[in-house]
Amino acid sequence: MTDPNDNFFQRVYTIARQIPYGKVTSYGAIARALGTGRSARMVGWAMNAAHNIEDVPAHRVVNRKGLLTGKHHFDGTNLMQQLLENEGIRVLDSQIQDFEKHFWEPEMDL
DNA sequence: AAGGTGACCGGCC
DNA sequence: TGGCCGGCCACCT
Numbered sequence: 001m002t003d004p005n006d007n008f009f010q011r012v013y014t015i016a017r018q019i020p021y022g023k024v025t026s027y028g029a030i031a032r033a034l035g036t037g038r039s040a041r042m043v044g045w046a047m048n049a050a051h052n053i054e055d056v057p058a059h060r061v062v063n064r065k066g067l068l069t070g071k072h073h074f075d076g077t078n079l080m081q082q083l084l085e086n087e088g089i090r091v092l093d094s095q096i097q098d099f100e101k102h103f104w105e106p107e108m109d110l
Numbered sequence: 111a112a113g114g115t116g117a118c119c120g121g122c123c
Numbered sequence: 124t125g126g127c128c129g130g131c132c133a134c135c136t
Contacts, residue, residue: 008133027118037119039132044117046133063118065124070117 012046023104066099
């Protein structure tokens with residue numbers, strides 16, 4: 001039965017929810033934490049479904065370049081950027097400044 | 111059941 | 124960092 005809570009999505013959400021305030025991570029990092037490292041695309045796809053879930057701060061998840069690639073899927077175009085700046089993260093034109101400094105690696109705490 | 115898609119990543123120039 | 128190409132895996136029609 002096609003449960004809306006598929007383990008794969010839940011897995012991604014669990015990691016995303018663990019992202020601390022003022023921190024960001026990349027899809028690949030989450031994918032690796034899941035053990036699927038090579039399918040980072042699935043992480044992004046899972047985030048697409050995360051749109052329905054408020055517990056998932058998708059705005060803290062960006063690509064490995066620190067570019068807000070997914071901001072297009074947000075309500076507004078600059079909403080994602082605003083959220084990050086609101087957390088103290090410097091964002092310039094959808095590009096996170098000092099990305100490495102704000103980068104947070106998801107730990108498989110499960 | 112098969113094909114196409116995608117909020118990516120890594121390698122190479 | 125920037126552009127191009129291939130790989131990768133789950134979801135949708």
